[in-house]
Amino acid sequence: MSLELDINAQIKAAMLGKKEADLRALRAIKAAILLAKTAEGSTGELTEADETKLLQKLAKQRKDSLEIFRQQNREDLAVKEEEELEVIARFLPQQMDEAALRTALTAIITSVGATSAADMGKVMGAATKQLAGKADGKAISAMVKEILGSF
The missing domain is CATH 1.10.1510.10 (Uncharacterised protein YqeY/AIM41, N-terminal domain)
Known part of the structure; x- marks a missing residue:
């Protein structure tokens, strides 16, 4: 329907x-x-x-x-x-939990070849396309910053 x-x-x-x-x-x-x-x-x-x-x-x-x-x-x-x-x-698709989001973003970062916070734009472009509807943009951005900051 x-x-x-x-x-x-x-x-x-x-x-x-x-x-x-x-x-x-x-x-x-x-x-x-x-x-x-x-x-x-x-x-x-x-x-x-x-x-x-x-x-x-x-x-x-x-x-x-x-x-x-x-x-x-x-x-x-x-x-x-x-x-x-x-x-x-109620009408939105189920959002990813934090662990699943971290796993997906780590895979995206690896596939893009990002090595520092300077590569955030490349990662965000791929992540927003791949995770559209599954995770909030602010949550994606915050976690990407966190992951790239640990490199």
């Missing part, structure tokens, strides 16, 4: 169950899908990779907003962002 159909079905269920937080997040996902499908240069259909990128973008927006709201002591708004983030996370 495509993401759009799944979202529509869950919107109906959230309406019937009167789940306001779920409904907010699901409607945001649906709006983002419609914008992506009608964007200039779009074919009108989204691939699974496009859907994952879209969901990751929405999740990142929520995380950034959550961080800002917490800094400004706006717990009321932070709670809403957190609820929406939980709903969006």
Whole structure:
């Protein structure tokens, strides 16, 4: 089932169950899908990779907003962002744990031939392509710095 159909079905269920937080997040996902499908240069259909990128973008927006709201002591708004983030996370692929990420990045560093922190750009380029959707960009960057710093 495509993401759009799944979202529509869950919107109906959230309406019937009167789940306001779920409904907010699901409607945001649906709006983002419609914008992506009608964007200039779009074919009108989204691939699974496009859907994952879209969901990751929405999740990142929520995380950034959550961080800002917490800094400004706006717990009321932070709670809403957190609820929406939980709903969006249900549609994202399972994220790699730290050990699996370290193993994958070590293999990428070896294959690229990186030997110092100066090679971070080469490693990040390969890592973001290979681990797209499986790990957060900030986590990848931090671990690459850590691994390359130990050389």
